[in-house]
Amino acid sequence: xxxxxxxxxxxxxxxxxxxxxxxxxxxxxxxxxxxxxxxxxxxxxxxxxxxxxxxxxxxxxxxxxxxxxxxxxxxxxxxxxxxxxxxxxxxxxxxxxxxxxxxxxxxxxxxxxxxxxxxxxxxxxxxxxxxxxxxxxxxxxxxxxxxxxxxxxxxxxxxxxxxxxxxxxxxxxxxxxxxxxxxxxxxxxxxxxxxxxxxxxxxxxxxxxxxxxxxxxxxxxxxxxxxxxxxxxxxxxxxxxxxxxxxxxxxxxxxxxxxxxxxxxxxxxxxxxxxxxxxxxxxxxxxxxxxxxxxxxxxxxxxxxxxxxxxxxxxx
Ligand SMILES: NC(=O)c1ccc[n+]([C@@H]2O[C@H](COP(=O)([O-])OP(=O)(O)OC[C@H]3O[C@@H](n4cnc5c(N)ncnc54)[C@H](OP(=O)(O)O)[C@@H]3O)[C@@H](O)[C@H]2O)c1
Numbered sequence: 001x002x003x004x005x006x007x008x009x010x011x012x013x014x015x016x017x018x019x020x021x022x023x024x025x026x027x028x029x030x031x032x033x034x035x036x037x038x039x040x041x042x043x044x045x046x047x048x049x050x051x052x053x054x055x056x057x058x059x060x061x062x063x064x065x066x067x068x069x070x071x072x073x074x075x076x077x078x079x080x081x082x083x084x085x086x087x088x089x090x091x092x093x094x095x096x097x098x099x100x101x102x103x104x105x106x107x108x109x110x111x112x113x114x115x116x117x118x119x120x121x122x123x124x125x126x127x128x129x130x131x132x133x134x135x136x137x138x139x140x141x142x143x144x145x146x147x148x149x150x151x152x153x154x155x156x157x158x159x160x161x162x163x164x165x166x167x168x169x170x171x172x173x174x175x176x177x178x179x180x181x182x183x184x185x186x187x188x189x190x191x192x193x194x195x196x197x198x199x200x201x202x203x204x205x206x207x208x209x210x211x212x213x214x215x216x217x218x219x220x221x222x223x224x225x226x227x228x229x230x231x232x233x234x235x236x237x238x239x240x241x242x243x244x245x246x247x248x249x250x251x252x253x254x255x256x257x258x259x260x261x262x263x264x265x266x267x268x269x270x271x272x273x274x275x276x277x278x279x280x281x282x283x284x285x286x287x288x289x290x291x292x293x294x295x296x297x298x299x300x301x302x303x304x305x306x307x308x309x310x311x312x313x314x315x316x
Contacts, residue, residue, distance in 0.1 A: 014256075023259055024232060025288040027269035033060035037114040037159075039152075040127060041065045041093060041145065042122025044075035046236030050261040051268050056083035058273070063112070065093035066124075077260050095122055095144025096177065097131040097315060101275060105151035111259060115270050117130070120145040120165045120208075125201035126241040127192055135187030139196075141204035147314040153224070160223025162213065168208035168228045170286065172297060175199070175206030182309055193216040194243065206297060207306060209284055214303035218281025225281035227271040232248070232274070232287065233257065234264030 033055060040227045043052040044066040056062045056079055062070040064074035064079065072090040091107060095098035108115075123141050125186060132141035149164055156162040188203040189196055212228035219226065239247050250258075270288040272278070277290075284293045296302070 007303040010108075014158065016257065020172075021235070022257060022286065023263050024091040025266065026263075027273060029267045029273035031058065031269065031273040032115070032274065033058045033273075034252060035059075035114075036116040037061045037063065037112055038117040038119065039063045039065050039108070039115065040119045040121055041095065041148070042067075043079075044071040046238065047231050047234055047261050047264045047268065048119070048121040048173045049075055049267075051121065051272075052079050052088070052129065052168040052261075053082045054115075054269055055272065056080075056085040056088050058154055060117075061087040061089070061112075064088065064090045065101075065109065066090065067092070067094040067096070067122075069189075076078040082191075093148075094131075094135060094149070095140045098144075098147060101144055102151065103149045105148060107154060108152070110194075114159050115152055115260065117161050118149060118152055118156060118163070119165045119167070119268060119272065121268065122147065123167065123169075123204075123238070124241065125197055125238075127197060132313075133186055135185075135200065137184075137200045137204050138182075138207070139189045141201075142207035142211065143310060143313055145208075147316065149215070150311075150314070150316055156224045157222050162224050162274060164224065166208045166212045166226065166228045166240060167268060168212075168230060168284070169202075169205040170201040170230045171198075172209045172230075173202075173294060175202035175204070176296065177203060177206060177210070177306060179309065181303060187314070193245075197242075204211060204283045206256065209293060209297045210299070210303040210306050211310075212284070213282050213300075214307045215299050217303075218307075219281065225278045227277070227282075228282070228284045229267050229271055230284070230291075231264040232259045233266055234259045236261055236264070243249060251300070 040052045040061045042048040043064040055212040077088040128136035209228045235258040
């Protein structure tokens, strides 16, 4: 009898742990988005795809901004089917190429009259170089999105109230930015070990939070607001470039310790939809709640310096 009660107790505790600590809160907004246009980068899979489905269900015209034509077009069919909306469009965007970012923005501005929500969601961690010679993780997670946002900013201002969402990570807490390394190596760090890869990813996620901090300051007086987001630990394809052992651990532990992509999209949906958060522009959200960040993630001098070096790198 004692052992039966013990097992039952453990099952209940595990259930509560998963509901409260792992899954957490859901977006409570009932806002509808008919007549509004949203761009979601990296929306052919993972958190981005689920976010696109949820926003299309609420009536938004959703632009799937993905790098692979094949994967993007397959996702287009899925998003249309799962949302029941035909207001979904695929447009090719490779964030690892300034040329592609510019051509996406030109095509978008020419063909779409509105932009109400820009969701900079795409992300990866991999050792490689972008078409323009930057470290791939830095180039895609920060620089590509920095250029994209700047190219679309006037349209966002015209359509205000509008929002920019930057999907970061709690990993930004262990990140730092070495501006000398950026200047000399066009990358956040030099190493190539697994640990260096994790550090570069964390650094790039700190860039997302600092970019949001600086963007909010530059957007004061406009009707555009911006937010950075930690989606939680989510079972997606994000670890696809890591070693086989890490992938195996993640895929087994992930069943219990990680969110599904739908659960992982809730904070993004909250920041996209929740009314009355405009005064929190520039802040960082996790579990559908605004959070305080360490001083290094709201450092005015560092965020200004990152903005200026990013402008120079992007040629804007
Ligand atoms: N999963 C987590 O636990 C977790 C935790 C914290 C933060 N995040 C953040 O959440 C965001 C979404 O990640 P996820 O977990 O959904 O990962 P995912 O399943 O790997 O999806 C990442 C998306 O980014 C796209 N992408 C990669 N490189 C690109 C490029 N050069 N141009 C355009 N798109 C590109 C991928 O496209 P392809 O399919 O073509 O490669 C894919 O659609 C990322 O910013 C990630 O850092 C995730």
